[in-house]
Amino acid sequence: MQSVNAAFTAEAKDRTRLPKHALNVSWKKATNTANRTFTIGVSAIGGSDLIDLEASGFGSPSDYRYDDESDYATRLEWERQLSLPLGGISKAGGEFALDNNSQRFTPDYMGGSSALFTAVGLPRRPFVINAGFKVNGVDTMLPQFSGLTAKPPSIDISNRVLSTYGFDFLDFLSSKKVESTGVFTGVTTDYVMEQLFLDAGITTSQYDFEQGANTIPFVYFESGDSMGGIIDELVQAELGHFFQDEEGIYHFWNRYHWNVSPYNQIQHILMTSQVINQEINPQERLDSIINSVQVRGDYLQKYYDATGSYATVYYYDVSDLDNLSEVPLIHPSGNTEIWIEFDDPILELDPQINWFVNTMRDNEGDYIGSVGLPALPVQLAKVDLFSKTAKLTFSNSSGDSGYLTYLEMFGRLVDTISSISVTRTDSASMTAYEERSITVENRFIQNTQWAELIADYILQFNAQPLDIQKLTIRALPQLQMGDLISYGGRELRILGIRGSFQASSGFIQELLVSPSNFSANDFFTIGVSTIGGEDTLGSS
């Protein structure tokens, strides 16, 4: 829950409130690394400094210069929700509508001539929504959403309205490609994500990661893989959550997040005087049940040959080829790059590579290159290793072309020893509700004990209905996804929040809540569980 003072809380609960909002849009997407967080007594009202946003590099809302469009806003909405039951990335969304009677937002191709006329029709414009109340005569607002528009806004000329929607910066992260191949052994989820963020230029001030519960024996990904896809798999492999909060900070929660303070304590007591409506959808209640879980992964290990030395990871001999046209050509008087693909990821390559280059495709000519013969004109100049590929650069100082007729490479590879498949069921739930199954398949689940733990955890919280309810309340902008609240004498975990700020319905929120607080109390957790307590050891 965002911090607020007693006066703000009192105003939020008052029967008559004066809601206040701020909508800032960076139509021209001009970057400004000098942007500051709004500082009372220093920053100017209506200036470029941003309220409560963290400055950083890539993917940060505070990178941009904004136009204050608050005076034109007619509707603001935003929402964020945890991904259940498997966790992973949770993206937030926001939308807004603006009054266009002044023609400020009419683009050039529709006859507009304002200062924004060339920028307003472009996609992926950053925007920030803050909301709160007038408290003791001062407009006091909290960050609610920051992100990028998903597409150019729709402009209704006759009704003089502009509207658009967007997602937070995680949407951008999802499409970002990893620039370099990564191979890690025996690391936790958070370590891998920190390396990804480091490579992407995201500073440590921009994220807050809990320690991953999963120690992964082997992690590998290729250059060009989707960064968002890797993070989603990593986080789902331990049923954690990854999201960007209202202030633009990226968070990773492991599945023990709910066990520790302050998340295991009630953040807010919700009074009936704040609740407009309470709903439960019986079908959704049934749909939330999972009573049969299959978890699949691969058991990997480092592969050595019988003597414990490097194994052969690639072998090629022209005598094995049926079609001599496939023999790689080494060009004369210059460099030739040859790409090799491995069947399994390679942890390490032996520098000793055996190879021959012959003047004839069938190896019946003269040798013009060979390992260990530096006097010959063709040499292996460079080897670049990626996880499942390698690039060999041959240099040829002669005017004769050659053919690579033999290649043998050695190294340590990651080999799939066996597949993991764990199935768990809850017979009582299956009797009551019929079988409702889910299959979890994840390359970062790499041992049976971990797969069993994942299956048991999913069953623990999903074999019985989650009893998810929707509470429509007079907005409390300080509430956040994941907060534990009390209502009607019951503890409820906020799984999702949808905020709406418009004159027709007021400043309201729809909270998706569940009586299940998702605390993994059955498993011994260092720093949480007590020696001699009830939590069980033995899960990795």
Place this chain on the structure above:
Amino acid sequence: MSYVLDGSTIRAPHSIEEDNSTQVAQNRVLNGNVTRDYFGSNKRVWKLEYVNTKKADYDTIYTIYSSYLSSGAAKSWQVTETNYSVSSTTVHIDLLVRDFSVKGIDYISDFTLVLTET
């Protein structure tokens, strides 16, 4: 003592009505309380009724209305009567039906001038 619209003194109306216009969302919560969220400040709306008005007086008002429509800019509005005053503010202008209720060549008319605070 006068009614001043866009810097020009206009004829005093036969009657004037001042309404308050608030933007409010009202909800009834589960314990029965009625709650309200007020958005923005109160905006006043004046309805000036003119009866048996001479052409020249109508033309003065119509000229201001035409200027409002062509420029798209709100006009200043102020009232300084002994027992009723409106501090200078800006308004949108609506000039509704003009009714020629009195026969003759002078074209005396009735009309309603609506001024909405911006």
